[in-house]
Amino acid sequence: MSTITATRSAAGFFERQVLNALSKMTLGKLDLYWPDGALISIGDGKGMHAEIRINNKEFFKCIALYGDIGFGEAYTQGIWDTPNITNVIKWVLANIENAPAVSGSKARSVLLNILKWVNKLSHIRRSNTLAGSQKNISEHYDLNNDFFALFLDPTMTYSSAYFKEEMLSLEEAQYAIIEHHQSQVQNLLNQYKAHIKIGASYVAPLKDNTELIRVTAMVSAFNNAATVTVLK
Incomplete structure (x- = not known):
């Protein structure tokens, strides 16, 4: 409990929001390891067991702004890893009804949804002029x-x-x-x-x-x- 308290008290904005959302996913067990070795265990501990090792705290920003898409892309970018990706997916699917950041979930986190909309608005603001479109295409088709x-x-x-x-x-x-x-x-x-x-x-x-x-x-x-x- 002391490790959890210390980690949460030192958490940044995105980290707090994501941990709060994850705390509602109570089926099975998810072990979250920080780069410094700190550990938080989430869930009731019964049944499936998944493990995520966070390599970069951008992990929390990716989830807060992009939800499950950000979660997946963060994995491909090495922002987090796991010894068993199948177990992570099973754990998320088992808890999908209580996962506000996951597509298809009935749960809603007002703040996480607001963050997604803020991110969406930032994309809308990207200029769609000839020069702006050229820049956007260049960034997309890299x-x-x-x-x-x-x-x-x-x-x-x-x-x-x-x-x-x-x-x-x-x-x-x-x-x-x-x-x-x-x-x-x-x-x-x-x-x-x-x-x-x-x-x-x-x-x-x-x-x-x-x-x-x-x-x-x-x-x-x-x-x-x-x-x-x-x-x-």
Whole structure:
């Protein structure tokens, strides 16, 4: 009890809110280990046992502002870890009715919900002007074409290919899926629309080889992709 009291009394704002929310999740047992070795045990101790080791106190901010999404992303970033991720997930699911930060829970924490809305408003305020949108896209698509070129074909197409013959190359199979959709469109009497995610370099040869249909293209995300709309 003394360890819990000392840790809570020294806690920051986000830490206090998250610990308060976690204290309502009473089924089973969750052991929370701080970077300095401090331990808090949550739950009635019956049944399942999960363990979380906090490597960075950003852990609490991630949960307070982003809920279960922040919890998951914090794990992938190494902000926390566990010897058994399955047990952590089971513990959360068992307590979901009393977990205000988890999607699907009926529980509500007014303060945690307010924090999420404050965070949402900060995103709304991000300028959606041409310059602002360019900045936002750059931050979201942080992987450039050099990375995708390592495993995509020269057209940079990332929709499923159509290997109508076993020995086709990936590039040939990508052209095959376009031709397949084209033949479907041409055989329909009514208007048909097919959206195909393709590389920007794909648009010109597609238009050159298209008959009886109209092709429009919109390039997005700095030429990472284009969307082709095919109409009869």
